[in-house]
Amino acid sequence: MSMIETGRKIRPMIKFILVLLVLGIGVAVMKGLMSTSVKAPAEGKELFVPNVEVLEVVEENYKVVLRAQGKVEPVSSTEIVSEVSGAIDWVSPELKAGGKFKKGELMLKLSQADYLSQLEQARANVADAELQIVQEEARAEQGLRDWKKLGRGGEPGELIKRVPQLKSAKARLIAAEAAVKQAERDLAKTEIVAPYACLVESAQVDQGGYLTSAGRVAIIYEADKVQVRLPLSLEDVSYLPPSLENVAVEINAQIGRLNEQWIGKVVRTEGVIDRATHTMMTVVEVAEKKDDGRFPLPPFGLFVEGVFKGTQFENVVRLPRMALRTNGTVWLVDSKGLLEVRDVTVERSDRDTVMVVDGLSSGESVITSPIEIPVDGMKVEISKTANRAP
Structure with a gap:
């Protein structure tokens, strides 16, 4: 076997041995670290107690105050x-x-020459009609005398007694007298008061102009009184007397830097419910002028606020609106410092306050601040206490 072939067979064995050696070293190091690890002491979980602001419950007598806005309008135009x-x-x-007139004060005068002439002519016609009656009566008497002189028997006819002629003359007199009265009225109408x-x-006339019959003058x-139409909801109306007539209403307005106030009275309700807003219009009339101040009466076109004093409730609790939670409940802090969720009966609520008539007692603490996750019976800590609702 050659050297090359022998080297090829030895290399894989060397690699395998090296891998085993690395694994063995790793296992040994891990066991050593585990045997020398430091255990941290176990600590108990800290209980989170939210801080809350509370309001002390105070029972009181409460008069409902209703507010509505409207525009000042003339009573008569x-x-x-x-x-x-x-x-x-x-x-x-x-x-x-912008001009002012008293009742009966002269506003405008037309030329009277033609109307004076017509009046004199009508009076002359009356005199002629009266003369005609006298003449016809004299002719009737003469006719009767002639009838007797002629020795005619029986009753003379109506023509002999001048009955139709007298009737016509008297009718002319009545017409002439009526014409005089008409001429007098026309003459009086040349002066507009x-x-x-x-x-x-606004005025549509000026000096030197000409007015036709039915021509516009102004x-x-x-000027003696104004009115304000104030919308009241059906709920608001239930807090007012059954008969609203003559109920006093404060009329308030901000005119520049001035806070003006007048006293008005309800004169009527329009008796129609607005289907869109479910409100009913109440008409308040302001006729009592103020001796002090710049505005004796509210100026036309001014937006004002009407304040009605409604029903008075005894021994109720007024809370800020934020204290009323979902489903008509409030959160309280009991004597042990635990949160209590309680149902209450609300008689009335507005933008800032709610009026609770049942479910609370004097001295109890109502939570007015928010809690992220409120749980009935959870521990809470009071950070601020208020005596009563604002």
Whole structure:
């Protein structure tokens, strides 16, 4: 056998021996490390106790306050038109946008010349009609005398007694007197006066112009009072008296840096439920003027807030809204410092608070802060206590 062939047979054996040697060394090292390993002392798990903020329960008497927003509108709005035509002789300086008039104050005057002439003509026609009646009565008397002189027997006819002629003359007198009254009314209508104390929204006339019959003069608003239409939900209405008429309402508004307040009264409800919002419009009228302040009455077009005072509840608990959990429950901390999940009865809730009428007692601690994973009976630690709801 040659040397080359002998070398080829020996190489695999050498590789195998080397692998076994490496494995043996590895096993020996591993056993040595395992025999010299240090065992760490076992430690118990630390229990996590969440910190919570609580509110001490205080029973109190609570009056429901309802708030709604609306826009100030005029109680009455009238378009003034002329009932007669004619040239404009005089226009009040107040007959312009923003002008004010008292009830019965003269706003505009038309030329009266033609209407005075018509009135005099109507009066002359009355005099003629009266004369005609006197003449017909005299003719009737003369006819009766002539009838007797002629010695005719029987009852004279109606023509002899001038009955149709008298009837016609009296009818002419009635028509003439009616024409006088019409002429007097037309003459009076040449002066247009304010039907009530008002503010002028817009005016369509000016000095030297001409007005036709039914021509537009101005649009006016009632100045002595305003109204606000306030929407109330059906739930809100249940906290108000059965008859809303004359219920007092505070009207608040922010005008620039001024906080203005007026007192109004409910005059009616519109009696129709808005299907989209389930609200009912309540009309509040403000007529009591303030002697102080810049605005005796709320200005037209101003958005205001109406505040209604509703039902008063006795011995209820007011909580911040965040204290009410899902399914109408609250979290409490009992005397042992454990969390308790309790069902409560809520009468009313708004944006900030809830009113609890059953399920809580004075002195108990209601949790107001969040807990990531609340479990009934878990240990909690109080970090802050408040006396009552804000």
